[in-house]
Amino acid sequence: MTTHIENLASTLKKLPYNRYCVITDKNVYKHYGKFLHKFDLIIKEPGEKLKTLANIEKTAKKLIKLGLDRGSCLIAVGGGVIGDFTGFLASIYMRGIPYIQVPTTLLAMVDSSVGGKTGVNLSLGKNLLGTFYQPVLTLSYPETLQTLSLKELKNGIAESIKHACIGDKSLFGFLEKNHEKILAKDPATLNKLITQSSAIKLKITGKDEHEKGVRMFLNYGHTIGHAIEQASNYELSHGEAISIGIHQVNLFSKSPETKRIENLLKLYDLPTKIPSNLKKQEIAKIIKTDKKKFKGKLRFVTVRKIGSATII
Numbered sequence: 001m002t003t004h005i006e007n008l009a010s011t012l013k014k015l016p017y018n019r020y021c022v023i024t025d026k027n028v029y030k031h032y033g034k035f036l037h038k039f040d041l042i043i044k045e046p047g048e049k050l051k052t053l054a055n056i057e058k059t060a061k062k063l064i065k066l067g068l069d070r071g072s073c074l075i076a077v078g079g080g081v082i083g084d085f086t087g088f089l090a091s092i093y094m095r096g097i098p099y100i101q102v103p104t105t106l107l108a109m110v111d112s113s114v115g116g117k118t119g120v121n122l123s124l125g126k127n128l129l130g131t132f133y134q135p136v137l138t139l140s141y142p143e144t145l146q147t148l149s150l151k152e153l154k155n156g157i158a159e160s161i162k163h164a165c166i167g168d169k170s171l172f173g174f175l176e177k178n179h180e181k182i183l184a185k186d187p188a189t190l191n192k193l194i195t196q197s198s199a200i201k202l203k204i205t206g207k208d209e210h211e212k213g214v215r216m217f218l219n220y221g222h223t224i225g226h227a228i229e230q231a232s233n234y235e236l237s238h239g240e241a242i243s244i245g246i247h248q249v250n251l252f253s254k255s256p257e258t259k260r261i262e263n264l265l266k267l268y269d270l271p272t273k274i275p276s277n278l279k280k281q282e283i284a285k286i287i288k289t290d291k292k293k294f295k296g297k298l299r300f301v302t303v304r305k306i307g308s309a310t311i312i
């Protein structure tokens, strides 16, 4: 398969759909819009605010006007926001039409475009409405990461570190050895990182699509991390928050790997301490409302040995 986004249209020629509509955001359009003009095109404002039911309804009406029917296909070209939004819309438009993921952030390539979770937010919390709906195809074009900011790159690195901790000791070693090349966006090193890291997510979600068992492992660092992210009023990025979440859960579960994992997070200049301006009581309060509680009990994922996870 080709590896350049300029070949997207020719790659899709082999697929059987009567019509394609790309959903993307303005930032992505600025860099890659020139490769998308063969498709119907809907361009959104960037950012998490897109993920609302009101925007889903507005966009669905646009699809009707464009004439998309059950033989048509949506294409999400962008980060996790565009992917979650487009996937959710595809899952309910005319009771479900196919969609393709073309992730353009590292986080989307290694994480959000794999596993079929889609969704939008409510004012009461993130991703509270959604579906499990698999894309027919995911096409990652790693060269698009060259235009991504370091801050966004690090969000994806944090998820890759999570994947390595819970599922792949050799990826952990690769991340330790290649931090300079990864931060410098060396193409070959990024390709390897994306392949290995997305494979772990694919393996776990393949075993447990609907999050009844092992998919829970993907929440490593996230129960505490989400609470920290929320308590900081989203001033901390998702990657920074889960990096702190990973270290804090390791500390509190007395993981023997705490130091090695902390060192790896630090190689990528990711934080590990709870910022002093955040109140621990506030964080604890948010943790108690975690939507992934089971029979009323909180569950945390920890790593006792690099490459495998445990629920406590």
Ligand SMILES: NC(=O)c1ccc[n+]([C@@H]2O[C@H](COP(=O)([O-])OP(=O)(O)OC[C@H]3O[C@@H](n4cnc5c(N)ncnc54)[C@H](O)[C@@H]3O)[C@@H](O)[C@H]2O)c1
Pocket (backbone or CB within 6 Å): 025, 026, 027, 028, 031, 046, 047, 048, 051, 078, 079, 080, 081, 082, 084, 104, 105, 107, 108, 111, 112, 113, 114, 115, 116, 117, 118, 126, 127, 144, 145, 146, 147, 148, 149, 152, 155
């Ligand atoms: N479905 C899942 O399993 C899953 C998993 C993790 C996260 N998510 C969701 O993913 C979302 C976060 O995704 P994200 O981190 O990719 O953020 P994002 O989609 O907001 O993208 C980050 C920023 O980078 C810009 N951008 C994207 N690609 C670019 C490129 N190649 N060059 C330059 N700029 C580019 C975007 O316009 C945006 O401003 C959240 O809504 C989260 O809930 C979903």
Ligand SMILES: [Zn+2]
Pocket (backbone or CB within 6 Å): 159, 222, 238, 242
């Ligand atoms: Zn995450």
